[in-house]
Amino acid sequence: MSELGARLWKRADAHCIPLRAAIEITLRCNLRCVHCYNFDRERPRPPVPPEAELSDDEILDAIDQLAEAGCLYLAFTGGEALLHPSLPAFLERARERRFVVRIKTNGMLLTPPRVRALAEARVSAVDVSVYGARAATHDAVTARPGSFERTVRGLRHARAAGIALKVNACLVQENVGEVAGMRALAAELGAGFALNPFLSARYDGTRSSLLKRVDRQALLDLYRGPLADVVAEGGYVPERSARCACARTNCGISATGEVYPCIGAPVPCGNLRERSFAEIWESSPAMRRIRGLRLDDLPDCRGCADRPFCKRSTGTVYTNTGDVTASEPFFCMEAAVTREVHPQGAKHERA
């Protein structure tokens, strides 16, 4: 990142400017992923009826309010964002307000006309969820036969249109043996690749998504094998604090207008149907509490030898435990595994 870019983020963190926002424009989706954090997609009805979701005007107003608050990066997410019929209008407004825009999608609807429209709207990047290197694996996770083929086709259409791509994968038991293949697919498409092993409980309170997490041995094999290079390259911050981007430079807006410290942290802070974004961002007690978290506030973490290797996320910890200051066993296990395989790990042996 350039020096100016680094200064921008440093300033945003110091002054708690919500530089990055994600708006969940709908909870509707054309997949039924087993690990979905929105809600249990096997239930006959979603917890939020479609008519309770933000209207087009409310979403446009949210975009304006974010711009006025100093937000520069805007992601449209879902559900499946490409299912929203008014996405082109949202993109137009975002362009008028000079946002750097990304779309988070499962890629199924990235048809040639749609990718042309996204390119014309100057979308900066599209993040596509991929859950396997083989159709059988991906389709088992999405519970939709044929979804892998459509997603990969969509990725290729987007690539052909010159759109920057990133492949986002969640690590689940089904795909733990295909990480190298997913990385190879991303590389072939000229896409970035990110793997998230930290699954969340669902926002509807159900927890079966967590049953899909991999065990310690599987993670160890992965970190010693297909991910050894990236784990060695990153994953070590000697003086890691409790601070994350939640409520400092990050915020999220749910499909019903709830303002969150991050789209991955469904902490109730206020609703856009009742208060302005700026008021919630500045005054919500929950927002202020998360913003001010220090290592001393995390009783299980402050003396932990694995802390330099820990990727603890306030949002996921909150979602899985209901407490932003708690420890979460999967993060602790992942940090211990990272320490075990990391070149710097020997310096941090447990007492």
Place this chain on the structure above:
Amino acid sequence: MSEPEERKPYVAPDWEEEEVFEVAASITCVQFDQTCDPGPIQS
């Protein structure tokens, strides 16, 4: 829990004056996600 003592209205930055839009747009996807510390495992 630590919390700032003063409660002032949120004052947004004046990006127009600082011409930050080009800088913001120049950050790549991977660099962008690295600003979310701790972020996902990336390559």
